[in-house]
Structure formats: structure tokens, C-alpha cells
Amino acid sequence: MGKIEAWKKLREVCIIGVGLHKFGRWPDKSVEDMAKVAIKSALTDAGAEFNQIEAGFSGRVQNITGTGQSVFGQFGRKGILIDNVEKACASSSTAVRIASWAIAAGFYDVVLCTGVEKMQRGLVTGPVNPKLSNYVQIMGMYLMPAEYALRARRHMTDYGSTAEMFAQVSVKNHKNATMNPFAQYQEEISLEEVMNGRMIADPITLYMCSPTTDGASAAVLCAGEVAHKFRGQPVTIAGWASGTPEYSSRSVGGDVAEGFVARLAREAYEMAEIGPKDVNVVQCHDAFSPGEVFAIEELGLCPMGEGARYVWEGKANIDGQVGVNTDGGLESRGHPMGATGIAQLYEIVQQLRGTAGPRQVPNNPRIGVAHNVGVGGANILVLKK
Secondary structure, three states: OOHHHHHHOOOOEEEEEEEEEEEEOOOOOOHHHHHHHHHHHHHHHHOOOHHHOOEEEEEOOOOOOOHHHHHHHOOOOOOOEEEEEOEOEOHHHHHHHHHHHHHHOOOOOEEEEEEEEOOOOOOOOOOOOOOOOOHHHHOOOOOHHHHHHHHHHHHHHHHOOOHHHHHHHHHHHHHHHOOOOOOOOOOOOOHHHHHOOOEEEOOEEHHHEOOEOEEEEEEEEEEHHHHHHOOOOOEEEEEEEEEOOOOOOOOOOOOOOOOHHHHHHHHHHHHHOOOHHHOOEEEOOOOEHHHHHHHHHHOOOOOOOOHHHHHHOOOOOOOOOOEEOOOOHHHHOOEOHHHHHHHHHHHHHHHHHOOOHHHOOOOOOOEEEEEEEEOOEEEEEEEEO
8 A cells, every 4th residue: 555545544634733933043042942932832822731742743953862852841741752853954844744644543632743943153064074974075065055056057057047036036035024023034135135145155145045043833733533622723734745865867966856856746746635736825945045946846836947937927926826935934034943844834824724914825725835855855745724
């Protein structure tokens, strides 16, 4: 039996509560402090009490050992299963995916997932030890801005996209973030300012990069059959897919994409019994502006090669064809690695509930997709109203 057939035989799984701690720089706050705020908010949103939580999964990237036990322990020590999950930037979306399996299979009815991170300033790259590293790292090639830049350059050569088109992603997302009180940066930025920013990896400038961030996120999941016991408006996890990159002779390396995201998207859509034309809102992994363009194409929102123009023509705007990164995305909302995945789901839930305020996608959106990439692969989750 394939996983799509198996998933359809399992119980429906819903998100009934979501919460965030504002993303930004919080030098005086611990991960526990931030997680407490996000968890309280998610429990309140769900209309649930902590003593109703039967298991927990906690996403964090740096100093992961015991994080889940520490943040959950602030609410009590119940002796429940608490697992720590690490998949780089996709850690907390992985926590949600694992929790959905456990609920769907009938092991638990109500599960709490969290994502937390405190990050140092600067490029997220550790020191290179020639005795322990492979040649890619020794030669300075394992740098995410460079990987995205290389693929962006090839996109420009193959399809005629321009640096200005990639920069427009940042302009759009900064504008969206002005309407998000949880975002790290809440100021608009012009195309000229983006283009004139400090060059990081041509054509990527400073404002086309996601910042390092502190923050926390949380979500309460439950079986659809018990959702009526809670106040939170349920949003169904209708489909998912997760996998790792595959070899390509044209690959620029790493998890930048190179086709495996397109494969995962098709799988997630089939599981959810939808197609890309049914999608109303998307949160995608724009760690660097070109990443949003690649995701738009590989999620099937437009043909390959047309993603940059899709953004340039306003089709990814909140009032466009499909609202993409309506909360500001990683570039403007911020990117605390362990918390990012659930933050994406937070926004999709608000959009499908119709509670996103001034950044609400029009016309009663019913289907949202979250695309979250980490070292070790990607998660795609399809949510339905």
C-alpha cells in the first residue's frame, strides 16, 4: 500500500490552535520565555488546557538537547511523550508532520507542537575544519547565498528573468510585513533600495536575504473527530509530502530545489485531492528572494521559467492570482530557524479562517500550501478549510 492510500484510510487531522511570539531580537529573553508566549497563545486559540495535551513535539536547530522538555515543562510535568525534532529550517514543520501521523494513526487525540530559536548575528555557516570537512566546504562553496545566486544566474540565462524581478520579491514581502504585528521588519522598501543594497552574492543583495532572528511558534493539533470539543476553528491537514534532493547533472547543490520540490508538490496535491489551480494562498521558503521564484514554479503556480515574471506582474500579491508570503515571509517576518515552519502554518490558518486582517487574501480562500525547506529536505503541507 502506498502512503497516499494509507493516509486516506487514517483519521482526519486538524490544526485547532496557533500562536506566535513576535519575531525579532530579544537578547533578554530565553527560548523558554518566548515559547511560553507562543504556547499560551495557541492553547487559548484552541480553547484547550495544557492538561489535555497527550504528546508534544518541539522543533529547534541550535542546542536542541532537552529543548522540548524545558519549554513544555513550564506548563507542568505530566510524563507525556515529548520528542525534540531537528531538520534545520524545516524543524517545526517536521514536528507538525510527525504529530499528524501520530494523531491520524490513533495514538493520540490532541498534540502540541512548538518551534523555538535564538540566533547569532551573521551568516549561518559554521567554522570549517579541513580535517573534518569535504572539498565543497573547504573551497567555500557550501554557502546558501551562493547556491541561490548560482541558480538565479542560470534562471536569468535560461529564461530571461532579471535581477529586478528577483528584487521585487523583497519589495512585496516587506510591504506585506507592514501588516503583520509579529514580523521582525515592518517597513516598506523600494525596488531601488533593494537593488542598491550591499551585494552578498550576485544578484542577491542584503535586502534579498532573510535575517537571523529570535522567535517562537506553537500549534495545537487534534483528530477531526474530537475537534468539536474545542473552541478553535479547525483547519484540516489534507495532504503532505517530504523528501530529499535527488541527483541532477545540472544541480547547483544542496536543498535549493532542482526538481525535487516539484515532485513533492505533486505528491502532496494528490494526497489532498487538489491541483495547483485550487491553491489560494502559499507560504514558501524565501530564505533568499530567488527561493520564492523557484518555489512558485515548482509548486505549479506557473510554468517553469515564469516565476520571476509572476512576481513582477503582481500575481503573487495579496490581491493577486495567489497570495504568496502574505505575512512577509522569511525575509521580513524573520527566520528563527526552528520556529519558521509553524509560523508558516500560523499564517495559512489565519488566511483560511478569514482572520488575517489587512493582509487577508480576498474571495474566501479555502486551500493553502506551506513549503518549508531545511538541510535534509523539504516539507510541503496542504491545509483545507
